Amino acid sequence: MEEAPIKNRKIIHVDMDAFYASVEQMDHPELRGKPIAVGGGGTRGVVSAASYEARKFGVRSALSGVLAKKYCPDLIFVRPRFDRYKEISNKIRKIFLDYTDLVEPLSLDEAYLDVTENKKGNPSATLIAQEIRKRIFEEVGLTASAGISINKFIAKVASDYHKPNGQKTVNPDEVIVFLEQLPIKKFYGVGKVTTEKMYQLGIFTGLDLKSKSLEFLEKHFGKSGTYYYYIVRGIHNSEVKPERTAKSVATEHTFRENLTSEIFMLEKLEMIAAELENRLKRYNIAGKTVTLKIKYSDFSLQTRSKTLPYFISDKSLLFDAAKELLYQEKMKESVRLLGISLNNLNNEERKTPIAVQLKFDF
Numbered sequence: 001m002e003e004a005p006i007k008n009r010k011i012i013h014v015d016m017d018a019f020y021a022s023v024e025q026m027d028h029p030e031l032r033g034k035p036i037a038v039g040g041g042g043t044r045g046v047v048s049a050a051s052y053e054a055r056k057f058g059v060r061s062a063l064s065g066v067l068a069k070k071y072c073p074d075l076i077f078v079r080p081r082f083d084r085y086k087e088i089s090n091k092i093r094k095i096f097l098d099y100t101d102l103v104e105p106l107s108l109d110e111a112y113l114d115v116t117e118n119k120k121g122n123p124s125a126t127l128i129a130q131e132i133r134k135r136i137f138e139e140v141g142l143t144a145s146a147g148i149s150i151n152k153f154i155a156k157v158a159s160d161y162h163k164p165n166g167q168k169t170v171n172p173d174e175v176i177v178f179l180e181q182l183p184i185k186k187f188y189g190v191g192k193v194t195t196e197k198m199y200q201l202g203i204f205t206g207l208d209l210k211s212k213s214l215e216f217l218e219k220h221f222g223k224s225g226t227y228y229y230y231i232v233r234g235i236h237n238s239e240v241k242p243e244r245t246a247k248s249v250a251t252e253h254t255f256r257e258n259l260t261s262e263i264f265m266l267e268k269l270e271m272i273a274a275e276l277e278n279r280l281k282r283y284n285i286a287g288k289t290v291t292l293k294i295k296y297s298d299f300s301l302q303t304r305s306k307t308l309p310y311f312i313s314d315k316s317l318l319f320d321a322a323k324e325l326l327y328q329e330k331m332k333e334s335v336r337l338l339g340i341s342l343n344n345l346n347n348e349e350r351k352t353p354i355a356v357q358l359k360f361d362f
Contacts, residue, residue, distance in 0.1 A: 252339025
């Protein structure tokens with residue numbers, strides 16, 4: 001049965017510009033205009049976030065500190081201050097709540113807002129997004145970008161179009177053309193591996209994706225194929241969920257070259273554990289069950305899990321558990337992806353209120 005589209009929503013996706021790095025540059029004027037990386041330098045360090053000045057050199061999150069310094073010799077490393085980032089994030093969240101209670105945080109630096117019905121009585125989602133971005137700049141001192149459209153998927157994609165400090169609206173009558181012209185690598189949820197697979201199948205744009213049948217996409221991509229079939233037609237009915245609670249937190253890396261040595265795998269796992277620790281600190285949560293994800297060169301997937309008697313969030317404990325799981329069984333092929341996830345978390349489940357959507361002129 002085909003999923004019925006819901007076209008009567010006004011969704012804004014707000015994404016802070018280089019959030020961690022921008023907070024550091026705001027708090028330390030001497031760092032403004034300079035390439036900085038939030039995270040650790042040296043042989044064990046990992047980049048958590050990079051300023052736009054550093055990104056020009058190819059410095060990005062999850063990059064090792066050694067490689068980041070190689071890309072940008074003048075790079076300045078700054079220790080992360082998660083309490084400060086959370087403090088700023090809470091200020092931004094309060095601004096969102098002045099407009100709607102339907103705010104779904106994705107992390108400290110981005111959120112979805114459903115402004116179909118809003119506290120200001122403003123019928124224009126575009127103007128609301130402009131006003132929110134203006135207030136964030138004036139009241140907090142940081143810039144934000146935004147995407148505005150009829151559903152979460154398109155709003156998320158649109159928010160990346162005019163970064164930094166810009167916004168893009170995809171109106172209802174523009175949705176289909178927008179999606180048809182969108183390069184497949186720009187589709188949110190389509191990663192590097194899937195992009196390459198789509199290229200091999202002759203899928204380079206949304207229009208190419210739209211030309212494939214549901215049966216074809218399910219055959220090649222499983223359940224994800226159903227998702228791709230509907231989103232390229234502008235159908236994505238996921239509601240903005242204000243009480244969104246993480247059930248697991250994960251970090252994974254796909255490698256340019258397959259790994260054959262467990263020594264190299266341990267080096268990568270240590271970096272992944274450090275990044276996962278950063279994410280856990282963002283959410284201020286811990287968990288008991290550690291899962292190691294392994295994708296082999298033949299694309300087969302394997303997971304190995306271990307449940308501890310206590311909650312953990314520290315990178316050394318995450319790494320120790322992942323290391324034990326790695327040695328649990330011999331590798332059957334070279335490895336193209338490794339990931340660590342933590343679930344059985346110490347956050348409480350909360351019920352999500354149901355939002356009633358009404359018709360409107362966008």
